Amino acid sequence: MTTTLAPPAKPWTRAEFEDRLRTVGQDRYHDRHPFNIRMHQGGLGPDEVRSWITNRFHYQRHIPVKDALITAKLDSPRLRRTWLRRIEDHDGRHEGEGGIERWLRLGEAAGLDRRTLLSGESVLPGVRLAVEGYVNFCRLRPPLEAVAASLTELTAPDLMRLRIEAFERHYPWIAADGLDYFRTRVDQGRRDSTEALDLVLRWARTREDQERAVAALSFKCDVLWALLDAVQQHAGQHGPRERV
Numbered sequence: 001m002t003t004t005l006a007p008p009a010k011p012w013t014r015a016e017f018e019d020r021l022r023t024v025g026q027d028r029y030h031d032r033h034p035f036n037i038r039m040h041q042g043g044l045g046p047d048e049v050r051s052w053i054t055n056r057f058h059y060q061r062h063i064p065v066k067d068a069l070i071t072a073k074l075d076s077p078r079l080r081r082t083w084l085r086r087i088e089d090h091d092g093r094h095e096g097e098g099g100i101e102r103w104l105r106l107g108e109a110a111g112l113d114r115r116t117l118l119s120g121e122s123v124l125p126g127v128r129l130a131v132e133g134y135v136n137f138c139r140l141r142p143p144l145e146a147v148a149a150s151l152t153e154l155t156a157p158d159l160m161r162l163r164i165e166a167f168e169r170h171y172p173w174i175a176a177d178g179l180d181y182f183r184t185r186v187d188q189g190r191r192d193s194t195e196a197l198d199l200v201l202r203w204a205r206t207r208e209d210q211e212r213a214v215a216a217l218s219f220k221c222d223v224l225w226a227l228l229d230a231v232q233q234h235a236g237q238h239g240p241r242e243r244v
């Protein structure tokens with residue numbers, strides 16, 4: 001008896017593939033997480049805002065680490081330059097510059113001590129695991145999947161604009177210049193996601209590649225969701241008066 005193998009599925013068109021990526025990136029994004037909704041509605045107490053800032057700092061400080069892992073996989077000077085710029089955006093060119101520094105200033109504007117943030121001692125176990133999961137994903141997977149995972153940033157700039165408005169309105173006790181991190185990320189996120197989308201659309205040539213890219217983006221949505229799950233669960237256990 002001869003068995004006939006089903007022919008491989010036809011690749012989606014570029015427009016279909018982009019649509020699938022955008023749909024996953026929107027439907028499963030952490031802007032829909034109950035903790036994010038409560039944060040943007042002004043429902044968090046000061047200690048809950050501080051807990052979010054502290055735990056998100058753990059994510060932020062690992063972004064350039066995962067971008068360094070991706071850079072090492074890229075095979076042309078032009079591509080590596082693009083990714084080096086991302087590392088620079090976070091680490092700065094000089095001491096006292098860059099996104100990590102701006103996040104530390106956000107923490108200080110919210111009443112957190114920089115040394116406590118840098119020590120990482122208040123980071124929740126679930127947040128450590130989620131961030132480790134993202135870094136290891138980018139360490140182990142091929143460039144297509146590692147770059148596709150960053151495409152949550154297609155949705156991030158709109159969220160950043162909403163966050164600035166929400167913080168200005170609901171958390172005025174945080175000094176205005178503490179929000180510079182978010183202001184800077186609007187343009188950076190837009191540029192990064194446009195570049196990454198172009199690469200993913202070009203690199204994924206087969207249906208299997210395309211499905212892997214969509215799965216990578218879905219995994220990244222899980223990372224961000226799990227991070228907020230951990231922060232929310234901690235807030236539920238300790239109540240809004242708990243100090244971070």
Ligand SMILES: O=C(O)c1cc(C(=O)O)c2c(n1)C(=O)C(=O)c1cc(C(=O)O)[nH]c1-2
Pocket residue numbers: 063149150151152153156159185224
């Ligand atoms: O506050 C947010 O909601 C948010 C989300 C994301 C994201 O969607 O991954 C990033 C950021 N912020 C961010 O600030 C950032 O630098 C960043 C880098 C990346 C990435 O995966 O390369 N995502 C994000």
